[in-house]
Amino acid sequence: MARNAFYAQSGGVTAVINASACGVIETARKHPDIIKNVYAGRNGIIGALTEDLIDTSKESDADIAALRHTPAGAFGSCRYKLKGLEDSRAEYERLIEVFKAHDIGYLFYNGGGDSQDTSHKVSQIGEKLGYPITCVGVPKTVDNDLPITDCCPGFGSVAKYVAVSIREAAFDVASMAKTSTKIFVMEVMGRHAGWIAAAGGLAAEKEGDAPHIILFPEVVFDQEKFLARVDATVKKFGYCAIVVSEGAQYADGTFLAEAGTRDSFGHAQLGGVAPVVAKMVQDALGYKYHWAVADYLQRAARHIASATDVEQAYALGKAAVELAISGKNAVMPTIVRTGENPYTWETGCANLADVANVEKMMPPEFISEDGYGITDACRAYLSPLIQGEDYPPFKDGLPQYVELKKVAVPKKLNKEFIVT
Amino acid sequence: MARNAFYAQSGGVTAVINASACGVIETARKHPDIIKNVYAGRNGIIGALTEDLIDTSKESDADIAALRHTPAGAFGSCRYKLKGLEDSRAEYERLIEVFKAHDIGYLFYNGGGDSQDTSHKVSQIGEKLGYPITCVGVPKTVDNDLPITDCCPGFGSVAKYVAVSIREAAFDVASMAKTSTKIFVMEVMGRHAGWIAAAGGLAAEKEGDAPHIILFPEVVFDQEKFLARVDATVKKFGYCAIVVSEGAQYADGTFLAEAGTRDSFGHAQLGGVAPVVAKMVQDALGYKYHWAVADYLQRAARHIASATDVEQAYALGKAAVELAISGKNAVMPTIVRTGENPYTWETGCANLADVANVEKMMPPEFISEDGYGITDACRAYLSPLIQGEDYPPFKDGLPQYVELKKVAVPKKLNKEFIVT
Numbered sequence: 115m116a117r118n119a120f121y122a123q124s125g126g127v128t129a130v131i132n133a134s135a136c137g138v139i140e141t142a143r144k145h146p147d148i149i150k151n152v153y154a155g156r157n158g159i160i161g162a163l164t165e166d167l168i169d170t171s172k173e174s175d176a177d178i179a180a181l182r183h184t185p186a187g188a189f190g191s192c193r194y195k196l197k198g199l200e201d202s203r204a205e206y207e208r209l210i211e212v213f214k215a216h217d218i219g220y221l222f223y224n225g226g227g228d229s230q231d232t233s234h235k236v237s238q239i240g241e242k243l244g245y246p247i248t249c250v251g252v253p254k255t256v257d258n259d260l261p262i263t264d265c266c267p268g269f270g271s272v273a274k275y276v277a278v279s280i281r282e283a284a285f286d287v288a289s290m291a292k293t294s295t296k297i298f299v300m301e302v303m304g305r306h307a308g309w310i311a312a313a314g315g316l317a318a319e320k321e322g323d324a325p326h327i328i329l330f331p332e333v334v335f336d337q338e339k340f341l342a343r344v345d346a347t348v349k350k351f352g353y354c355a356i357v358v359s360e361g362a363q364y365a366d367g368t369f370l371a372e373a374g375t376r377d378s379f380g381h382a383q384l385g386g387v388a389p390v391v392a393k394m395v396q397d398a399l400g401y402k403y404h405w406a407v408a409d410y411l412q413r414a415a416r417h418i419a420s421a422t423d424v425e426q427a428y429a430l431g432k433a434a435v436e437l438a439i440s441g442k443n444a445v446m447p448t449i450v451r452t453g454e455n456p457y458t459w460e461t462g463c464a465n466l467a468d469v470a471n472v473e474k475m476m477p478p479e480f481i482s483e484d485g486y487g488i489t490d491a492c493r494a495y496l497s498p499l500i501q502g503e504d505y506p507p508f509k510d511g512l513p514q515y516v517e518l519k520k521v522a523v524p525k526k527l528n529k530e531f532i533v534t
Numbered sequence: 535m536a537r538n539a540f541y542a543q544s545g546g547v548t549a550v551i552n553a554s555a556c557g558v559i560e561t562a563r564k565h566p567d568i569i570k571n572v573y574a575g576r577n578g579i580i581g582a583l584t585e586d587l588i589d590t591s592k593e594s595d596a597d598i599a600a601l602r603h604t605p606a607g608a609f610g611s612c613r614y615k616l617k618g619l620e621d622s623r624a625e626y627e628r629l630i631e632v633f634k635a636h637d638i639g640y641l642f643y644n645g646g647g648d649s650q651d652t653s654h655k656v657s658q659i660g661e662k663l664g665y666p667i668t669c670v671g672v673p674k675t676v677d678n679d680l681p682i683t684d685c686c687p688g689f690g691s692v693a694k695y696v697a698v699s700i701r702e703a704a705f706d707v708a709s710m711a712k713t714s715t716k717i718f719v720m721e722v723m724g725r726h727a728g729w730i731a732a733a734g735g736l737a738a739e740k741e742g743d744a745p746h747i748i749l750f751p752e753v754v755f756d757q758e759k760f761l762a763r764v765d766a767t768v769k770k771f772g773y774c775a776i777v778v779s780e781g782a783q784y785a786d787g788t789f790l791a792e793a794g795t796r797d798s799f800g801h802a803q804l805g806g807v808a809p810v811v812a813k814m815v816q817d818a819l820g821y822k823y824h825w826a827v828a829d830y831l832q833r834a835a836r837h838i839a840s841a842t843d844v845e846q847a848y849a850l851g852k853a854a855v856e857l858a859i860s861g862k863n864a865v866m867p868t869i870v871r872t873g874e875n876p877y878t879w880e881t882g883c884a885n886l887a888d889v890a891n892v893e894k895m896m897p898p899e900f901i902s903e904d905g906y907g908i909t910d911a912c913r914a915y916l917s918p919l920i921q922g923e924d925y926p927p928f929k930d931g932l933p934q935y936v937e938l939k940k941v942a943v944p945k946k947l948n949k950e951f952i953v954t
Contacts, residue, residue: 127709127710129702157712157713158713160712160713185702185706186706186708190708190709190711191709191712192712192714193713274931274932277932278932279831281932282549282605282606282831282834282835282836282837283829283831285604285605286605286834287830288610289543289547289607289608289611290546290547290613292577292580292610293578293612293613293614298830316931316932317932386809388827406827406828406829407808407825407827408826408831409824409825409826410707410718410824410826411699411703411720411826411828413706414703414706415699416702417702418838497930500930500931500932501930502931505923505925510917510920510921511694511697511736511842511917511921512698512701512736513702515702515705
């Protein structure tokens with residue numbers, strides 16, 4: 115007997131999380147005998163708690179297909195972590211109430227580590243609170259820090275954006291260096307792990323190519339050594355292009371970004387780490403600098419998404435539904451690398467219990483000995499993930515991203531629930 | 535009798551200045567009876583002064599063709615402005631010496647306002663110092679501030695980058711706004727004129743679309759009014775996306791960027807205007823923010839260049855050579871808009887005397903009455919300039935940009951010239 119599914123997006127969004135949504139909804143639509151309808155949570159799990167459900171059956175096939183090339187979270191995301199059953203019993207009971215009212219038998223939760231933890235906890239309410247629900251996580255994170263899966267949808271596209279951008283900006287700086295800017299610093303995301311910063315290294319294919327220096331959160335920042343390397347690079351190649359992770363830090367754990375200037379009230383300065391690094395170079399070496407902070411641009415840049423990433427994001431959405439249909443519970447589909455040269459992959463399956471709250475760090479052997487670049491092993495791992503372009507359709511010079519109708523499912527409960 | 539041509543790139547580079555170089559060199563190669571060889575200045579006019587010339591005949595046809603899809607200045611640019619003949623007689627005499635030694639009869643100078651001024655001055659040395667040379671400027675500037683020409687190559691691609699980026703980032707913020715970021719501020723170039731900021735407005739096609747607020751250098755910043763608008767936008771649409779020009783300023787002419795925090799030594803803070811605006815909103819309204827400073831990324835982003843811009847950049851390089859061949863001197867080819875809906879254009883011709891040192895500002899009627907958006911007239915002007923995509927070739931996930939061999943022309947003079 116067919117039941118409804120609940121789908122929600124969680125945490126920081128990516129250029130391809132909607133491709134996973136597309137995979138979930140399109141696959142569910144092929145199995146109406148098992149999944150009656152997909153209800154999406156408006157703003158993640160909050161939509162379930164507040165009974166704010168979006169009826170995806172009201173969206174046309176064309177609009178659902180367009181999710182594949184639309185960045186960010188079409189249904190809204192949230193930063194909200196469910197606590198354990200003991201601490202948040204009221205929330206779990208409310209979830210069951212809403213799920214029961216809307217005959218929801220499947221939950222697909224699309225997010226990173228925290229979200230997989232939530233999926234895992236919800237999967238337990240079946241046993242613990244007597245409500246049968248099949249829970250399948252759908253991985254997503256630009257940070258690439260989920261365990262077991264070879265990579266995370268969202269990461270490949272940020273990686274491509276970062277590698278393309280530092281290559282382009284470095285061509286610019288190289289042109290200007292004779293009489294003007296000699297230093298370019300580009301700040302990228304990744305507070306805990308240097309995966310995104312490492313991706314910048316893909317732009318450097320031969321000696322002298324940018325980026326000349328990558329500052330990883332994993333490598334303690336040594337100002338003296340860094341400045342010496344910058345100076346040597348400028349003297350040898352005429353300019354120096356630097357990729358710095360927002361998580362770059364000193365030996366005592368202080369972020370470089372925090373160690374910048376302070377305002378007249380003693381507050382840490384507003385800027386990120388890029389201006390701090392740029393100014394440090396100018397103060398010590400006198401070189402003219404420019405810096406960029408891509409921020410959301412990097413994770414929203416669907417126009418330069420990796421085709422591999424888009425395919426994997428879609429495939430994992432599809433696999434999640436197929437796992438649920440095959441009777442699996444408390445699992446998350448994964449990417450399994452099955453071959454190098456040519457790169458091949460397939461989807462696999464991990465238990466949510468093994469995924470929740472485990473952070474995958476960059477292996478030390480991915481960072482070059484001097485701490486400023488990536489190794490061949492790292493390049494071999496990263497390179498396939500940025501392969502291929504998957505351009506969105508354009509009209510009048512602009513990418514055409516879909517905005518869904520987002521028709522609300524009529525509420526069946528007469529109780530408000532305040533999310534705190 | 536065929537003579538050589540000198541070509542150089544000047545000022546801040548763009549995503550398409552090499553497309554103009556491609557147009558110049560490919561067209562010159564078709565007229566070997568008139569133009570023997572194109573010598574490029576290494577780092578702009580400095581290459582001429584120091585007799586540091588690049589022999590473009592050593593570059594393959596394929597590599598010259600690849601300039602069309604390669605960003606930045608392939609021969610190196612410079613920020614160096616020749617003074618008047620009276621103040622810099624030694625420099626002009628040196629130029630003649632180098633031109634004479636290398637039989638240079640044509641000068642193509644690819645740059646913005648300052649560079650066209652240089653082209654104009656050099657054109658005068660024919661009469662004043664008795665050296666016959668045909669000088670033709672090739673327009674280039676992301677700032678779109680050259681007069682007479684309908685638009686400037688380089689601008690259309692920055693405009694497209696900015697419109698695409700704010701659209702994408704706004705989708706991201708809209709997803710996050712419920713429980714996290716509600717304010718996104720993107721800083722763009724344009725210290726004197728708001729052309730680039732205005733281009734962000736192209737992303738907003740219907741009510742509620744981002745950007746909700748554009749801060750132009752042309753509109754005096756009114757903090758109270760601005761904050762009220764931000765708050766109203768968040769209350770109505772859930773979030774607020776802002777494009778701010780680096781030149782945004784207070785009534786007294788102080789840049790917002792300068793009015794930010796100061797470090798412990800009293801120096802103005804390192805950051806740009808985006809963090810200042812973001813922090814201002816948070817302090818007053820308490821909304822969580824993110825900000826981005828695209829900096830060089832915006833003008834180097836050849837991967838998302840406007841096809842119209844690329845075509846025009848090439849066409850103006852080609853037209854410059856054709857003007858020279860037809861005997862015109864002291865001129866600059868221009869873009870003439872010949873039709874709207876469908877947009878059509880052709881190349882025209884302006885006298886350098888009319889171009890030099892004239893800055894084209896945004897017409898007041900291009901800015902909406904409230905000062906925070908663009909008018910339909912502005913949209914009608916801007917929209918054609920971002921039309922079409924012209925993707926570079928990719929390999930292994932990365933754009934393939936050409937690096938030329940840059941073989942030096944053997945020096946003929948035994949005199950060093952020190953550029954100060």
